[in-house]
Amino acid sequence: MAEKQPTIKEIAKRLNISISTVSRALHNHPSIGLKTKTLVQQLAQKLDYEPNQMAISLQQRKTFTLGVILPGLSESFFSSAISGIEEVANMNGYTVLMGQSHDDIEREKQLMETMKKHRVDGLIISITKNTKTFEHFEFFKKANIPVVFFDRIPDMNDINYVACNILSGTIKAISYLLKARHRVIGMINGPKTLVATAERRDGYMQAMQKNRLKFDPSLVFNCDLSKESVYEATQKLLSHSRKPTAIVTFNDYVAMDAMHYATQQNICVNKDLLFVSYVNLPMLPHLKFRPIASVEQYPFKQGQKAAQMLVELLQNKIENTERQMHYKIIIDSDLVIHA
Structure with missing residues (x-):
């Protein structure tokens, strides 16, 4: 017994x-x-x-569980972010319940349902590249369950979020190329559904205007982040009447696909055609072909800040009272030179 x-x-x-x-x-x-x-x-x-954790949970009306939904841990950006989230959660006595949407909007909705059933105290989420409507977040709002978005932020009002300053990072990246005497700069941007896509484009425009140069929208192509769409965007830039001498890509993964396509066209990467990107993956120093510079987005720090924000929201939450104040944290980006 x-x-x-x-x-x-x-x-x-x-x-x-x-x-x-x-x-x-x-x-x-x-x-x-x-x-x-x-x-x-x-x-x-x-x-x-x-x-008795169950008794404590019943008494305090808490499960001491934080829900986390990410596009996928196969990307080192999000695996680094979850490490930051777990660090803060553990320090504050919370368990993390995590799910991967794999950039599938229906799976994102299913995961939201799972989080509701498990009665998470709060949710941290980076939305899919295909998330265009946001009705599935309404339950959390009505139930007074705080939600913190990070990195991939929806185009919504009155939300809590943590993000990197993509606008300033893009200005730094374009200015770096302009200083190196590149005047025709292409951009392989991300899906139009992502706020960060517009921020990259705006940063590009502002950098050109700051240097009294004309912005050419025909040098900017969107992709859905798949290899096929990156190849297509790269092909269009290489066949453009104003053939670029440098290309800024949505992230390092897009840069790697674009560089691979360029080498297939007998282009000497980072000699005939330079690449600048975002994220700054840890693997970059070990690659034969890599961007000459990357905008560092600090995923671990974003994860930490998102978890800290959620814990603070939970500690300050007043039952049956709708919070009027929302919080946002913008982390400064840095341009890391690899060349």
Whole structure:
């Protein structure tokens, strides 16, 4: 027969004090004196007492679980971000329930349902590249369950989010190329559904205007981030009447596909045609072909900040009261030169 686990009631009986006093002492409540607190905690340790998490959850109406939905852990960006999220969650006594949408909007919706069923206290999410409508977030809003978006931010009002300053990063990237005397610069941008796509384009425009140069929209092509669409965008740029001497790509993965296509066309990468990208993947130093520069987006830090924001929202949440204030954190980006 399994040995019965010690309870708060047993500790209270042995020390001849109330159950509520034991509970407060175990939680270091300031109303409990040091002597009583020490006696309770020492006996609890001696008996190998472990708190009943289910009872605590019922009492506090919390599951101490944070839901996290990411496009996919195969990208080192998101695996780094989840490490930052888990670090903060563990420090604050939360467990992470994670799901991968694989950039499938229907799977994203299913994962939202799963998070609801598991009664997560709050949600951190980076939306899919195909997310165009946001009705599936309404339940969380109505139920007063805080949601924090990061990196891939939806075009919505009144949301909490953490993001990198893509606009300033793009200005740095384009300015770097202009300083190197490149005047015809192509851009392989991302899906139009992503806010970051517009930010890249805006940064490109602002950098050109800042240097008193005309922005040519025909040198900007969108892709859905697949290899096929990147190849198509690269082919269009290479056959453009104003053939670019440098290309800025949506991220390092897009850059690698574009560089591969360029080499197939007998183009000497980063000599005949330069590439600048975003993310700054850890694998870049080990690649034969890599962008000459990358905009660092600090995924680990984004994950940390998103989790810290969510924990703070949960700690400050008032039951049955709709929060009027929303929070946003913009992390500065940096241009990392690889050449």
